[in-house]
Amino acid sequence: MTFLARLVLLISLLALRISPSQLATICASQKFKNNKLYANCTDLPTLNSYLHWTYNASNSSLTVAFVAGPSKSGGWIAWAINPFGTKMRNTQALVAHTVDDGTPSVKTYVIFPHFGMVPGKFSFDIWDISAEFSDGTLKIFATVKLPEKMETVHQLWQVGPGINKTTGFPLKHDFLPANLASQGPLSLVATGTTNTRGNV
Template structure:
């Protein structure tokens, strides 16, 4: 009779073996994948987003591209799509092949010429395609096709996507996460394929810059400027340093904030079909309030060399006129400049 220890060891070994044997296809690299139809492709690529893979063979003699696109849809009754975009790098203009379950477990492939961002309908694409087929197994869908590409093409812009469901034979909208919006690369038809981009693309970098600039401006410099004006002005030893520190923080914050705001407008104009209404409205409101504040503070008296300041006398305040000396604004009483600047009213 086997001991409990040996039985436990055998069970553990069996469990570990199962983990290696029963592993999902999309967890492998493309070089480890095979197909039920025994198809073989010359090249393959682990696509950088959506856990997707592309296998392809390009025949220069007839400009045909044989592809196998593999991806896991968000849900079992979802869809996967692969496209070539001859006019751009995004979804608009993409000549799309889309695979989904049409009747029960039966897979079908349809073509879509995506002319505008929004709901799409089945339509003929600008490339000749044949041998369209698809299969689904283990939560992963595979799309097979042959595409006629321009004879002189050395690269093509590819776009891929996955979606959650099909309604009345039409694909429902995919998610708008970063991975979905950036599922696009350039595919090399001649020579070795360049390595998949591991870092963020230019649009993601712009988003990061937009976020950093706005955090520094609205989240750091503006609050520091307000704190300096509120609390440091009560210390005589900090006069007039607090004033110039306050101005430096406010002006720098405004300049950096405007730069971040402008980048946000640029990103918004390039995101066709995707709108972040609340985010945009908050940004516009911050810009308007900051602009009004700076215009209000930049009165003509400051621009032309005089400003009003208040001197602290006990708990009371008295207003005095200031004159500029070497571009430094110092308070003046009866035409005589005082040695230090007083807090602005």
């Protein structure tokens, strides 16, 4: 048997041992210190980012865990939604970073055209906000209240290099194709997603 034939056979055998779902989802293996449960998870298409979520239709709440690594050490990550449309205006973001002692911090920001992310309160209810940091990766946790009977919400995610210590504003992120493409619809009634549990 030629080398090429052996290589093709080996690849075929490996493919038989790995299911499509294992190939498709990194998020299924991710662990959380707070032991939270989520009904769904998805590997987001850009910036090595992941979203775990549960939608509760009875009270129109969305519980999420967003996972990503900052673009630089000491940088920030952000997950945002706009329940009122797909424009950047009035998009509301959770931004996490580590403070000087390595403790993770997460705050709410509102995105305005020409001004970027500005610290501010959300125009809808949000609770159970927290963050974790380990091995260079940040995780944001929160529950948000959405309009009733919503089936899809527009989400955005981003990573950046750091926080301006004077203003508290996130420093500008890169404008590479991956950064510009980091948005899209999140189907709240999606099926066939991966069940996940965070473990210590």
